[in-house]
Amino acid sequence: MASTAQPVAPGITATKKPHRSTGPSGTTPPRAPAREARRIPRFVWALPPVAVLALVFLYPLALVVQQSFSPDEGGTSIAPYGDVFASESFRSALTTTVWLAVGSTVGCLVLGFVLAMVIAFVPFPGGRAVAKFIDVFLSFPSFLITLALLFIYGNVGLANGVWTDLTGASKGPFDFLTTPWGVLLAEITYFTPFVMRPLLAAFSQLDSAQLEVASSLGARPARIVRQVILPEALPALAAGGSLVLVMCLNEFGIVLFTGAKGVTTLPMLVYSKAILESDYPAACVVAVVNIAISVGLYSLYRMVSRRVGA
Amino acid sequence: MTGGERSVRSGIRFDQVSVAYGGNTVLDRLDLTVEPGEVMALLGPSGSGKTTALRAVAGFVQPASGRVYLGDRDVTGLPPHKRGIGMVVQQYALFPHMRVQDNVAFGLKARKVAKDGIPERVAEALDMVGMAAYAKRYPRELSGGQQQRVAIARALAIRPGVLLLDEPLSALDAQLRSGMLAELARLHRELPDVSILYVTHDQVEALTLADRIAVMDKARLQDCGTPQDLYRRPRTEFTASFVGNANLLPVTVADGADTVDFAGRALDVPTGEVSRGATATLCVRPHLVGLGDGPNALNGTITEVQWRGSTHRLYVDIDGHRVKADLKELRETPALGDRVTLHFAAEDAVLLPAGAAEGAGGGTDG
Ligand SMILES: Nc1ncnc2c1ncn2[C@@H]1O[C@H](COP(=O)(O)OP(=O)(O)O)[C@@H](O)[C@H]1O
Ligand SMILES: [Mg+2]
Numbered sequence: 001m002a003s004t005a006q007p008v009a010p011g012i013t014a015t016k017k018p019h020r021s022t023g024p025s026g027t028t029p030p031r032a033p034a035r036e037a038r039r040i041p042r043f044v045w046a047l048p049p050v051a052v053l054a055l056v057f058l059y060p061l062a063l064v065v066q067q068s069f070s071p072d073e074g075g076t077s078i079a080p081y082g083d084v085f086a087s088e089s090f091r092s093a094l095t096t097t098v099w100l101a102v103g104s105t106v107g108c109l110v111l112g113f114v115l116a117m118v119i120a121f122v123p124f125p126g127g128r129a130v131a132k133f134i135d136v137f138l139s140f141p142s143f144l145i146t147l148a149l150l151f152i153y154g155n156v157g158l159a160n161g162v163w164t165d166l167t168g169a170s171k172g173p174f175d176f177l178t179t180p181w182g183v184l185l186a187e188i189t190y191f192t193p194f195v196m197r198p199l200l201a202a203f204s205q206l207d208s209a210q211l212e213v214a215s216s217l218g219a220r221p222a223r224i225v226r227q228v229i230l231p232e233a234l235p236a237l238a239a240g241g242s243l244v245l246v247m248c249l250n251e252f253g254i255v256l257f258t259g260a261k262g263v264t265t266l267p268m269l270v271y272s273k274a275i276l277e278s279d280y281p282a283a284c285v286v287a288v289v290n291i292a293i294s295v296g297l298y299s300l301y302r303m304v305s306r307r308v309g310a
Numbered sequence: 311m312t313g314g315e316r317s318v319r320s321g322i323r324f325d326q327v328s329v330a331y332g333g334n335t336v337l338d339r340l341d342l343t344v345e346p347g348e349v350m351a352l353l354g355p356s357g358s359g360k361t362t363a364l365r366a367v368a369g370f371v372q373p374a375s376g377r378v379y380l381g382d383r384d385v386t387g388l389p390p391h392k393r394g395i396g397m398v399v400q401q402y403a404l405f406p407h408m409r410v411q412d413n414v415a416f417g418l419k420a421r422k423v424a425k426d427g428i429p430e431r432v433a434e435a436l437d438m439v440g441m442a443a444y445a446k447r448y449p450r451e452l453s454g455g456q457q458q459r460v461a462i463a464r465a466l467a468i469r470p471g472v473l474l475l476d477e478p479l480s481a482l483d484a485q486l487r488s489g490m491l492a493e494l495a496r497l498h499r500e501l502p503d504v505s506i507l508y509v510t511h512d513q514v515e516a517l518t519l520a521d522r523i524a525v526m527d528k529a530r531l532q533d534c535g536t537p538q539d540l541y542r543r544p545r546t547e548f549t550a551s552f553v554g555n556a557n558l559l560p561v562t563v564a565d566g567a568d569t570v571d572f573a574g575r576a577l578d579v580p581t582g583e584v585s586r587g588a589t590a591t592l593c594v595r596p597h598l599v600g601l602g603d604g605p606n607a608l609n610g611t612i613t614e615v616q617w618r619g620s621t622h623r624l625y626v627d628i629d630g631h632r633v634k635a636d637l638k639e640l641r642e643t644p645a646l647g648d649r650v651t652l653h654f655a656a657e658d659a660v661l662l663p664a665g666a667a668e669g670a671g672g673g674t675d676g
Contacts, residue, residue: 207403209401209403212403213399213464214405214420215389215390216395216397216474217416217417218468219420227416228405232406
């Protein structure tokens with residue numbers, strides 16, 4: 001969409017502006033500049049934005065890729081890849097990243113589907129306000145939710161405080177925030193609205209007469225959800241799910257803020273290699289792998305969503 | 311409930327059913343019985359509560375008071391999926407991601423009909439509506455009329471005792487509509503045991519299809535009877551004008567036998583039970599009004615002429631009262647402002663007592 005709109009928009013303004021400014025003076029025929037502007041091929045208008053994009057985005061990316069092939073000893077080789085792939089820290093980070101991302105995505109899909117259905121189909125006071133709030137929630141930074149969870153489940157948080165007050169114990173039972181489960185909980189909490197957004201849009205398109213006809217035909221609510229609502233929500237689920245999957249793979253703030261020691265994901269590994277160990281080639285290798293997974297998943301998503309007809 | 315059996319004959323009975331949305335009564339103490347195998351049309355203008363009545367039968371609105379019966383069974387508190395009712399709505403509401411055959415099979419699977427019996431029942435239902443050739447298509451690949459046929463097949467596949475149709479032809483164009491109307495009539499002949507509640511705002515559909523018509527206005531049942539009965543002997547002003555667009559003239563019953571006074575003219579009309587000296591409404595159908603001199607002659611000025619192909623519709627002003635006359639196409643089109651004489655036969659007129667007029671006019675009070 002954006003790629004076709006860009007060249008057109010400047011073309012239109014360019015034909016109009018000279019027309020207005022030269023018209024009153026009467027020295028130039030008013031049509032001439034318009035014709036000139038039209039003669040400039042369209043791709044010319046695309047050049048400046050592409051140049052800016054290349055400079056601020058593609059060039060650093062290229063540097064990262066280049067760095068990943070440049071071992072400290074000098075020259076160009078795939079040695080950094082061999083080293084990184086062979087290291088235990090990378091393998092475990094890759095596994096952690098993938099299972100956290102997949103787990104969070106599945107959690108978000110299930111929770112988001114249930115919540116979106118309640119908001120869309122169970123009329124309750126304040127339902128609209130909740131739907132509005134979800135939009136606002138999307139603009140929150142991810143670490144905010146981790147912070148909020150710390151206040152609730154942290155060592156000195158609300159839940160543990162209530163427990164110690166009630167039982168007189170010195171320590172509360174909630175000690176999972178610094179484990180992978182804490183990260184999973186935080187990611188599911190934060191990313192669920194990203195699934196709900198497209199789902200709510202899809203549900204608002206759903207003809208409620210379909211649901212009524214289905215139940216008059218003898219279908220119980222569970223069957224209606226499975227056979228009528230779910231199939232029509234699939235494109236939205238695919239869209240929301242793949243977005244969340246990619247975002248989870250790249251999530252940094254949440255993992256950092258939970259302070260989970262044993263939870264090293266790929267972005268965390270990049271951070272520690274680059275900033276803490278100053279091992280830039282290794283950091284760049286991990287970054288390249290991370291980017292490759294993201295882009296790969298995105299392409300897969302586009303293929304799938306085109307199949308589904310979204 | 312398990313699908314093997316033929317539909318049970320069961321009518322519908324509304325017993326003082328009221329429905330309110332937030333203090334706003336949209337259905338006011340409806341009393342109505344649809345006999346087993348009967349086609350009952352619920353006819354009324356938009357917003358009169360027809361759909362609400364139908365949804366009360368299907369179980370999608372809970373009456374504030376009153377009971378709904380299917381046969382002898384009180385279904386008032388029963389969830390929709392346990393009622394065993396076929397339902398067809400204006401916008402078809404087919405499941406878009408299912409093929410036609412799966413749409414039709416949906417109710418059979420939901421009602422746990424034995425798997426090996428399903429294809430046969432689907433084929434039978436599609437045959438009934440002439441859509442067997444389209445079983446493998448998706449709804450989006452069908453025209454509006456075809457989609458509505460599939461929706462009807464889907465409702466009939468579960469062999470319901472009661473079929474609810476809510477403005478099923480309103481989304482179709484006029485030509486398709488009359489074809490579908492004939493199909494619905496044929497379907498009912500093939501399924502004489504199914505009771506049909508047919509909601510419509512179109513009097514032609516109601517008159518064509520229904521065994522009886524229930525006329526609704528302002529949340530209330532205004533009148534109920536066979537089409538001929540309602541058309542020839544309307545009991546309220548509302549029925550008279552909504553069904554057949556009758557002329558309504560304010561008259562006073564005169565002293566003489568079967569004579570009324572209309573704007574200073576004496577007209578011969580059977581006065582029936584209306585007492586002498588009482589005010590009443592004289593009701594005459596436009597197509598029963600003739601041009602020229604005759605019994606019950608009325609002189610007036612033409613205020614509007616509409617040519618409708620086979621007929622001319624004249625609007626004639628008679629001492630401030632507008633009278634409509636539908637005349638077989640006239641050789642010479644009368645001009646605006648012409649003085650004309652209209653007449654009607656005494657037996658074509660119906661006299662409505664003033665009470666009936668009030669009942670129709672003030673539907674929501676009391
Ligand atoms: N869910 C609803 N909430 C509030 N008012 C409603 C609802 N459904 C219908 N109504 C109102 O009830 C009245 C009757 O509606 P309806 O039964 O759909 O009329 P009809 O089918 O005769 O056109 C209308 O005034 C409508 O606005
Ligand atoms: Mg309606």
